[in-house]
Amino acid sequence: QSVLTQPPSVSAAPGQILTISCSGSSSNIGKNYVSWYQHLPGRAPKLLIYDNNRRPSGIPDRFSGSKSGTSAALGITGLQTGDEADYYCGTWDTSLSVVVFGGGTKVTVL
């Protein structure tokens, strides 16, 4: 059971907009930056968003992050078949003194 809560799966058609939620608490998301990772089977996870809404160089602006209170969200616009992957949110938990992740969300492009 993950400390951060994500929907197990989301789906949308190519070209559409998709949002993945990540719910936490005052000791994790409420106090610390959130990051997002894309994980393709058999590959290393890839950083998409850090510091809630910043994109590393090379990540297209189709990917965006936001945070409000104890929740965060990852948005993907112009959905592509190559976006099919598992997506994870992560942050530091101040009470537990550990990095915590969400359970992951499987994105399907219909």
Added chain:
Amino acid sequence: QVQLVQSGAEVKKPGASVKVSCKASGYSFSNYYMHWVRQAPGQGLEWMGIINPSGDSTSYTQKFWGRVTMTRDTSTGTVYMELSSLRSEDTAVYYCAREGTAGESYFDYWGQGTLVTVSS
């Protein structure tokens, strides 16, 4: 370019130990914290712990206290994660990951992963 290259897959018997290596290149190794994260089959990502740039300070999640040891060799640019008293539940892909900004728990580069299988 930044690269983290991990050692190959391992098969271990219950009760044994495994040591996974992660060789860094393309950046100043001594300036970055390193983490280990694992993913069991069908499960999500699980953080194991962190080692500081000089290698003299570590912090592990409670679940692994007494069983995990993280070390680093500055001369070779390699970090290591050793897990002892292995059980079947430790079967997972183990990743090393570089902390992007000191004090912020996000990971900007990851190793390719090392599959550790624990089976009798």
